[in-house]
C-alpha cells in the first residue's frame with residue numbers, strides 16, 4: 103500500500119506545489135509596465151510587425167483593438183514547439199525539444215493508461231488482439247509510451263552531455279542543473295528497464311487500476327525503483343526552476359505582453375489607485391542619501 | 402586570461418584586468434582596411450588606482466570609488482548585500498518585483514539570448530558581455546549570501562567570492578548593458594537580462610548612493626533642483642526661445658511667436674532640453690511644423706516642464722518617479738489637454754509607459770508621441786512638401802525605447818516614404834533593431850575612457866548597420882547620406898561615432914532628426930533646412 107499512497111502523494115504534491123508557485127507569483131504586487139514588442143495580442147495586424155496602440159493619433163480616444171487569437175497562437179507556438187529556441191538556437195533545440203516533447207507525450211501516455219484502466223475495470227480487455235476499442239487503446243498507449251520514453255531519455259541524456267561538453271554551457275551550469283538532468287534521465291532509464299519486461303505497458307494499467315480502486319500496487323524491484331524515482335521527481339520539480347511552465351506564463355502574460363494602459367475610469371485605473379494607496383508593512387526603505395536623507399545624517 | 406574563458410566566479414579573483422577585448426567584430430567597407438579605426442586609449446594610472454578599471458580596462462561609473470580603508474571596504478560590501486536583499490522585498494521593490502523575480506529565478510542558461518546582444522557580438526564575444534554573465538554573478542552572490550559557503554550553497558550555484566573586487570566589477574559591469582532588451586525578445590522563457598542589469602544599478606544607486614555622475618549628480622539631481630539636467634533654468638530657457646525665434650526668422654523669413662506657458666492649450670510639447678543646446682534646429686523644426694499646421698500648442702517654462710528627460714528610468718526608480726510626477730504636475734498647472742513628447746526615445750518610454758501607473762484621474766494627463774501626430778498631418782497634406790529636396794540616401798535608426806518597448810513602428814516609416822525618395826531600411830530594423838550603443842545613459846557618459854567603449858564596442862553594431870545601409874554610395878563622398886534618428890540620445894551616440902570614425906569628414910555621412918527632414922522638404926521654405934545642404938552664408942544654427 104506504500105506505493106499507492108506515495109504515488110497519490112507525489113501527484114498531489116506536484117499539483118499543489120505548482121499551484122503554490124503560481125499563487126506566489128500571482129499575488130505579487132502590480133508592477134510598473136515592462137512590456138516588449140511584438141505583443142501578439144495587438145489588433146489590426148500590429149501583433150505581426152510589433153506595432154501597438156501608441157501608433158494611433160490620440161490613442162486614448164480610440165477603441166482598444168486586441169486579438170486574443172493572436173496571443174493564443176503565439177503562446178501555443180512557444181509551448182508546443184519552443185519557437186524562440188527553434189529560431190535562435192536550432193542546434194540546441196533538437197535535444198531540448200526531444201526532452202519537452204517526451205514529457206508532453208508521456209502526459210498523453212498517462213491519460214491513455216487511465217483510459218485503459220477504466221476500460222479494463224469496466225470489463226473490456228485491453229490488448230493487441232482485443233476488440234476495436236481495446237486494441238486501439240492498447241496501441242495508442244504503446245505508441246505514446248514508447249515515443250515518450252525514448253524522447254525523454256534522449257533529451258535528458260543529450261542535454262546532460264551537451265551541457266558537459268560545450269565549454270560555454272558548462273561554464274554556467276551549476277551542480278544542481280546537472281543533477282536535475284540526471285534525475286530526469288534516471289527516471290527515464292528506470293522506465294525503459296521496466297518497459298523492456300512488459301512492452302505492452304500492462305504494468306502501467308495495473309498501477310492505474312490500483313490507484314483508481316485504492317488498492318496496493320504490485321511491483322517488483324525495478325518497478326518499485328521506477329515509481330519511487332518518478333514520484334520523487336514530481337515532488338522535486340515544482341521546487342526548482344524546472345517549474346518554468348509556471349514562470350513562463352507569468353513572464354509572457356504578466357510582463358512582456360501586459361501593456362494595458364491606465365485610462366481614466368478603467369479597470370486598470372482601479373488597480374493603480376489601490377496600488378498607490380499601499381502602506382509599507384515593514385518600514386524597510388532604501389538607504390541612499392537622495393532617498394533617505396535620515397539614514398545619511400544618522401551615519 | 403583570454404576574454405573567452407572567463408567564468409562568473411572569476412569576478413572576485415584579483416587581477417589587474419579581468420578581460421581584455423581582443424577581437425572586435427570586423428566592420429564593412431571602407432572600414433575593413435587597416436588604419437581606418439582609432440585604437441583604444443591607454444588607461445591612466447590614477448584612474449586604475451581610484452576607480453574600478455579591473456573589469457575590462459574601462460571606467461564608466463565615475464562615482465564608484467575604491468574604498469581606501471578596510472572599514473570602508475567592509476561597509477561597502479555590507480551596503481551592497483543590504484541593497485541586494487531589498488530587491489526581493491515587497492516594500493522596497495514593489496514596482497519591479499515580479500519581472501525581476503521571474504528573470505532571476507528561471508534562466509535555463511540556454512544562451513539563446515547571447516546572439517541577440519550587440520555588445521557581446523561587437524566585442525568579439527568577450528565572455529563578460531554575454532547577457533547572462535552579469536545575471537549569473539548576481540544569482541551567485543545572492544545564493545552565497547543567503548546560504549553561506551555550505552555544500553548546499555555550492556550545489557545551487559552559490560560559488561563566488563563575496564569581496565570588494567566582485568562588487569566593484571559588478572558595479573562597472575552593470576554599465577556594459579544598454580538595457581535595449583533585444584536579448585529578451587529571443588528568450589524562450591520570456592526572461593530579461595536587461596532588467597537584471599538595471600536592478601544591479603538600483604542596488605548601487607538606491608542603497609549605496611553610487612551612480613555615474615552624468616546620470617545622477619548632473620542628471621536627475623540637477624533636473625530636480627534646476628528644472629533640467631542641462632542646467633538650463635527658466636530664465637535661460639526663455640532666452641533660448643527668443644534666440645530660436647530670431648534664428649528661424651533669419652533662416653526662413655518667417656516670424657513665429659513660440660507659445661510658452663499658454664494656459665489651456667491643446668498640446669504641451671516637451672523636448673529633451675539638450676536639443677536647445679546641441680541641436681537647436683530640432684525644436685526650430687518642431688516650431689515650424691506646429692505653427693504651419695495651425696495647432697493649439699505651447700511649451701512650458703515651469704520647473705521640469707521644459708525637459709522631458711528622465712534618466713531615472715536607467716538606474717533609480719525613486720528618481721524616475723519624482724521626475725515623472727513633476728512633468729505631469731507642470732502639464733496639469735497649464736491645464737493642457739495632452740502632452741506630446743518630441744524626439745526623445747527614453748522620454749517617450751518614461752512618460753508614456755514607465756510612469757503610466759503613478760497617477761490617476763485628472764492628474765493622469767494623456768501623453769502621446771509626436772510621430773502619429775506628424776504622420777496624420779502629412780497624410781492630410783497639411784504642408785506642401787517636395788520630396789525631391791531630400792533626394793539623397795536616408796536610413797532610419799529605430800530608438801529601442803520608441804520601437805521595441807512601445808511598438809511605434811509604422812508612423813515614422815510612412816513619414817519617410819512621403820518625404821525621402823531614397824529611404825532605405827537598416828538590417829535588421831523595426832522591433833528587431835539594434836541599439837545605437839548610447840542606450841541607458843551611455844550617450845551622455847563621457848568620463849575617463851568610457852567613450853572608447855561606446856564608440857568601438859557598444860555603438861559598433863550600429864555603425865556597421867549604417868555602413869551596410871549606404872554600401873551603394875558610401876565611398877562616393879560627393880553624395881550626402883543621412884542617418885535619421887528621431888531621439889536625442891541616439892543622435893548623441895550617432896554623432897559621436899560619425900566623428901570618431903570620421904565618417905562625416907571622409908564619406909559625407911550626416912545624422913539628424915526626422916522633423917528636420919520634413920521641414921527641409923517644405924516648399925514654402927526657400928533655403929535648405931539641413932545644414933549640410935546649405936551654403937556657408939546660409940549657416941545659422
Ligand code: SF4
Pocket residue numbers: 507508509510511512513514515533587588589590591592593594
Ligand atoms: S535565452 Fe533566456 S533562458 Fe536562455 S540563457 Fe538567455 S535569459 Fe536564460
Ligand code: SF4
Pocket residue numbers: 517518519520521531532577578579580581582583584585594595598
Ligand atoms: S539588454 Fe541589450 S545590451 Fe543588455 S544584455 Fe540584452 S541585448 Fe545586450
